[in-house]
Amino acid sequence: xxxxxxxxxxxxxxxxxxxxxxxxxxxxxxxxxxxxxxxxxxxxxxxxxxxxxxxxxxxxxxxxxxxxxxxxxxxxxxxxxxxxxxxxxxxxxxxxxxxxxxxxxxxxxxxxxxxxxxxxxxxxxxxxxxxxxxxxxxxxxxxx
Amino acid sequence: xxxxxxxxxxxxxxxxxxxxxxxxxxxxxxxxxxxxxxxxxxxxxxxxxxxxxxxxxxxxxxxxxxxxxxxxxxxxxxxxxxxxxxxxxxxxxxxxxxxxxxxxxxxxxxxxxxxxxxxxxxxxxxxxxxxx
Numbered sequence: 059x060x061x062x063x064x065x066x067x068x069x070x071x072x073x074x075x076x077x078x079x080x081x082x083x084x085x086x087x088x089x090x091x092x093x094x095x096x097x098x099x100x101x102x103x104x105x106x107x108x109x110x111x112x113x114x115x116x117x118x119x120x121x122x123x124x125x126x127x128x129x130x131x132x133x134x135x136x137x138x139x140x141x142x143x144x145x146x147x148x149x150x151x152x153x154x155x156x157x158x159x160x161x162x163x164x165x166x167x168x169x170x171x172x173x174x175x176x177x178x179x180x181x182x183x184x185x186x187x188x189x190x191x192x193x194x195x196x197x198x199x200x201x202x
Numbered sequence: 203x204x205x206x207x208x209x210x211x212x213x214x215x216x217x218x219x220x221x222x223x224x225x226x227x228x229x230x231x232x233x234x235x236x237x238x239x240x241x242x243x244x245x246x247x248x249x250x251x252x253x254x255x256x257x258x259x260x261x262x263x264x265x266x267x268x269x270x271x272x273x274x275x276x277x278x279x280x281x282x283x284x285x286x287x288x289x290x291x292x293x294x295x296x297x298x299x300x301x302x303x304x305x306x307x308x309x310x311x312x313x314x315x316x317x318x319x320x321x322x323x324x325x326x327x328x329x330x331x332x333x334x
Contacts (some may be wrong), residue, residue, distance in 0.1 A: 079223030086230040093239050095260070095300050096252040097330040102320050121309075161310035165265075165303045166247040168312075169331055173249035187313045 098172050103184075111154040111182070117146055120158040125167035136174060143178050157185040240275020242266055244304040246332035255328035257298035261290050262330075265303040269311035284318050291324065302330040 103109075119139060120128040127134050129142060147153045157171050168185065175183040242264040263283055264272035273283050290297040299319060303312045319327060 076220035076223045079220060079227050082227050083223065083230055086227070086234050089234060093237055093256075094254055095256045095262075095302075095328060095330045096333050097255045097300070097328050098249070098252065099255055099326055099328050102316070102323075102325055102327055104323060105320050159309045161308060161313070163309045164305060165307045165309060165312055166305035168309055169247040169249055169305075169329060172329060173251065173331070177251055187309060 098169075098176050100172070109154075109182075109184075112152070115150050115152045116154050116156060117143060118156045118158065119171070121160055121163045121167050121171070123160045123162035125164050127167075127171070136170065139171075140174060140178065143174075143180065147178065147180065152181065154182040154184070155180045157183075159185055159187050161187055242272045242275055242302075244302065245306065246330070247303070247305040248334045249331040250334050252331045252333045255298065255300065255330070257296060259290075259294045259297040260300060261287065261297050262300045262302055263315055265301070265307050265311050265315060267304040267306045269307060271311075271315060280314060280318055283315065284322065287319065287322055287324060291322070298326070298328055299324060300328045300330050 118129070119134075122128065127136065127139060129139065134142070143153070143155060155175055157168070157175075159168055172183075172185070239262075244264065244266050262274050264275065266272070271278055271280060271283060273286055278286070287299065301312065301315060316327070
């Protein structure tokens with residue numbers, strides 16, 4: 059009779075498998091991080107609400123259908139707008155910046171201006187479609 | 203006479219390690235499934251200094267470049283969005299509404315959604331961007 063001897067299985071076989079599993083874990087953890095939204099918080103005003111602003115404290119910009127920025131009728135770039143807001147904010151603590159947006163303006167242009175207003179910490183910023191809707195970000199709300 | 207003993211090579215058993223790894227993997231996959239998020243194919247607007255705006259409960263309203271609206275990744279009319287926002291606000295007033303619009307979407311399309319939110323007196327809205 060031939061006696062067979064059981065061979066002991068080696069432990070090292072599954073080492074690569076655990077490496078693979080840990081790589082998958084890292085992948086899923088990274089993917090889970092993609093679900094976080096980043097952006098800007100803004101306050102919606104009540105419908106038909108109005109806010110009184112002194113004429114001197116008001117700085118108005120316009121965005122046309124192509125997304126070009128205008129101030130007092132002339133085209134300006136974002137850097138000029140930034141300088142303008144900074145200069146006026148220094149002398150007018152209650153500065154209110156209003157952005158008039160053409161209905162066809164690409165959303166990116168509006169977002170860029172919102173980002174600028176948030177970066178400059180404008181106390182009162184609002185944007186409005188030329189039809190009349192107003193969106194504000196002021197000290198009263200929880201935005202920013 | 204010196205007696206030497208044959209020492210066996212020490213092997214670290216890795217089998218248990220792979221078991222732990224796979225259990226962790228299953229756990230993380232399940233969590234990922236719970237957090238599953240439907241995405242609409244859009245070009246995100248880009249901006250500097252974007253802040254994290256996700257809250258504990260979130261609702262996502264998407265507007266694609268053609269102006270079509272989606273609620274949490276599924277096509278939805280403005281009326282459906284209005285209903286969903288009302289329900290969400292009733293059940294969990296702290297629900298954060300995220301507006302995710304394509305960078306090329308005409309402002310009037312975004313404005314339509316904002317008008318609905320304004321009508322419902324929904325106060326804080328997050329405009330989602332891709333951090334540059």
